[in-house]
Structure formats: structure tokens, C-alpha cells
Amino acid sequence: MSLNAPSRRLARSAVALTTSQAPLSFLVPCIQRRTIFGWGRRQTLDTSPMPENPLTEEFLKKKPKAQQGLVRGDLSSSSIFEDEELAGPRPSELAKSAEGGRLPARNPEYMRAALDPDPDARRRWERKMVIREIHKRGRLTKTQLLKKQERESISKSHAFSTSVKKLVPLAKQIAGKTIEEAITQMRFSKKKVAKDVREHLEHAKNEAIVRRGMGLGAAEGKTFNPLMIQTKDGKRVKVTDPTTLYVDQAWCGRDLYGSTPDYRARGNVHMMKNRSTKLTVVLKEEATRVRLHEEREKKIANRKVWVQLPNRPITAQRQYYSW
Template structure:
């Protein structure tokens, strides 16, 4: 039987035999630390002469490297629309003093440097401005038909939150209320057997209140000389209008929303994923005077339409001298 001892422990045992204070120190276990922190922890304990010399190129680069000064707050340009002396107070002077009393020059924003982001295409902007000026001169301040209609007739678009239903179930209700007055649509949803009809009715009431408060729609007859008129809608239905300010649903459509997945336990231990869909409802409310104007435009278009003639009086062209067969 041989005793396995490292060479370092043999040397330590020899010194222990010479030193009578600790004669059995070579029999105590020796635990060596071979981690990366051992060298770094003892590195600071070494004298300066035994430390490794640093790289002279790195020291020279650090000496020549300019020190970064802390950024100073800039000032708004003179042509800035955000400049408000009453709110912002007096402008800071060009030279300010820091905490230590050292004078620092205040930085001023350069409009030429900011033009790259604010005006990236100056030629295109000038061409567009010239085009708008020419168009305004040609029109002489007259509004287009679309602008005139937006000025005279009021419209409100209201989008609801996501209902816990699918587009397939909500779309029949959207078709049902389209073309009806708001009051009739609310009554239809009140007596509907659909589960989501309650949410649709609440959204119609919210859209009606929004139209009254924000747009001033549906406030009653302003012109007392108005006589009830019977019109025909674009889908062929006849409606009698007694109040031109009555609100009606011009358009109604659905939009898909987010959905969640829940486990659906099936036979034989199978688990499927069931999608709990959500859908939003958007409605466009207008006044009855808009529908009256559309009815009148439709009648004028039919009156201007020419009578169809089977053989109109026009010159015969593309005739050949010989038969084509």
C-alpha cells in the first residue's frame, strides 16, 4: 500500500518536521481555490513592482481622448410657434452661470440644421403652395359641392366597444337597423330575441346622445313652414318625413376585434381550442333632410335622362365595300 501525496504537500511535511510547533500539519486536508476570483482578489495585494505593466498605447489614447462635457439645454428658434413669453417667462440670456460660477454660453437652435426634418423637400412644398394659390384664384372663394354639403348637413360616426359575439351573429342586426330612424331601430332591438340586441340598443342610445350634444342634430323643426313629404329611399322603400331633423341610421357595419382561446373538452380525452370572438358595431347617423336631398337628386337625374331609341339618328360608319364572309 502506497501513500499518494503531492509534491507540494511533501515539502510542507518536511518543513513541519523541522518546525516542532505544528508537527502534524501535513496530515490536515488542503483545499485549493481555483476560481477566477482568486487571482483578481490577490492582485491588489501584490506590490507595484510585481504588477503587470499597462499598455502604453491605451494610456496614450486615454490622455488624448477629449472629455465629454454634459449637454446644455438649447433654446427655441425665433420662428417657433411654441414660443410664448407670457407662459415661458423671460428668455434666458446668452451667457449663463453654472453652480460654480463659471460662465457658459447658451446654445441657440439653428433653423438651417432643423430644416432637414421640418422641410425635407422645399421645392415640392413651394410647388404645392403655388398650386393651392392658383386653385384658390380660379375658384374665387367658391366651395365645391362636397364642401358645401359638409357645411349644410351634419353627420356623426359612432363606433362601439367590442361585444362578446361574432360578426356572423351581429351582421343581421346591423342590416336590420340600417335605413330606419333611430327610434325605430331602438324599438326593433328592444323586442329582438338576440342576446347581443341589448348591447346594440345601448350603443344606439349612446350614438343618439352624442349626435345631439356634439353636432346639435335632432333638435326639432326650425322651419315651421315645412310640410310633410313622402320620399323613396335608395332601396325602394317609401318613407313619410314629418321632421327634417329626425335622426336615421344611414350605414351600419361590423368589425372584428380581439379574441381569446379557451379549452373545449371533447370525447376520448381530446381538447380543442375554442375562440371567444369580439365584434364592434359602427353606425353613421344623419338627418332626414339629407335623405330628402338624395331623393330630389334622384328624381332630377331621372328627368334629365334621355329617352332610349332603338335606332338613333347617327351616321353609319365602319362599312365595307364587300361582304365580310
């Protein structure tokens, strides 16, 4: 039985045994150069320490020493931007400014260029606003008064994986209802997208309460008598709390869509659109509907009584027939 061993490995082992070097000297990394006469002799890499680089020594001398603890504005020792300390402010300067309770002052020229790029236009606008306030004598318009007295919240949903045709009926269903009734309607709806609409209504309700302070109940010391009002759709609604939230408007619109290949017969490929739609709701308080109801009632009461023959002067009349 013969031993199948590479001849090169056997020759290397024999050389290692006959030479005076260490038995594992062939494991030292080496360089093999190629010349016009073929492969040259194998040279062993020099594992002696590299000569010191003067640029590296100079950089290490300039580099600030690591300080104990972190300083505001300083970089961590493991940061990849640690070398930028040479070009930026020294940590000692930032520490002194932090101890004094103030940060380094900003450049006013740079701030002025960003905050006031056109001074002449700003002065003209200020002058225009002053003249307008003098003409109005400090009085607010009806729209401004309503903005101060009544609150509203507009909430836009994320993209639903459905089409506008399927989402419009749900938007019409919740419009005009209180937020609690709208959530109940979406809870028992059989539509697939009704779950997403219900979650968005809950999010819009929480957002209106937290950001706008709506739906928190009547203020202390104020009472409200239950009132039966009529909405703009002609429905009768009983209001017990003027701060109750209701859906004033709800509409939807198209959003981005993707495409999916639809493989057909005879090698045809059709592209199907994966549509998405966004829902937007406007939440208001019942105090707004009460005001609108009172305005409609007042407008009806101010109408003049219709008469068949009104009492008005007769003009452009002739005493003879015109034919």
C-alpha cells in the same frame, strides 16, 4: 409535579435578579457575533443619539421653508417629489409670475422644433395651396359644399361578446331606419346581442346631438311641408322633419378574441375562441335623404325618350349586297 421551564430562561432570570441592572435589561436589542470559536458575547446596542450628518444639515439649510398656503407650480409638503424643488424653479419666482398674470415664457427654439420641424416642406405646401385656391377662384367642390350643408356622425361601439355571423343580421335590420325605429326594433328583438346594439344606438344618438348639433328640429322661421320620398332600397318613407336622425350605414367587423381550454376525452385539450365584434353606425339627417331623392327624380326626368327607330344619319351603307 415538576415545572417544565426552559433552563435558558431560568438562568436569564437568575442573572437579572443578581445583577444591579434594571430587571428588564434583557429586552434591550443586542448584537450577537459569530467567530471561528463559536458564538461570541452578546453586545447591547448603543441607544444613544447618532452623531449628526453634515450632509443632512447642509440639505436642510438649502431646503426652502414651507410657505403658508399653496402656490401655483409649488409642491405639497407631503409630495414624494418635494426634494426636486432644489433643482427646479423657486416657488417665489412662480408666485411673482402668477401675480403678474403670466407664466414663465416658453423656449421658442424647443417649440419651433416640435411645431415646424421642416420649414422648407411647409413653405412648398403653402405655395401649393395658394396656387390651388387661385385656380379654383374660391369655389368649393360639390363634396365640400355637402360637408358644410349636411352633417353626419360616425360612432364605433365597444367590443361585443359575439361573432360577426350573429351581428350582421342586426346591422342589416337597422340600416335605413330612423334612429327611434331602430331602437324599437332592438328593444323587441329576441337576439341576445340586441340589448348591446340598442344601448350603442342610444349612445350614438346622444353623441350626434351633443357633438354635431343634429336632430335639434327645424330652425326658427323655417317651415317644412311633409314629403313622401323613396329611399335607395325602394321603400317609401314620409318625412315630417328634415333634422330627424336615421341610420345611413351599419356594419360590423372582428375585434380581439380570447381563448378558453376545452378538455376532451383521452387527455386531449382543444382551445375555444371567445370572439368579439364591433359595430359601427353612420347617422345622418333626413335632409340628406330628401336631396338624394330629388337627385334621382331629376335624373329620371332628364332621360331621353326611347324610340324604336332613332332619327340618325345612315352611314357605311352600300347599294349592293355584299354576298
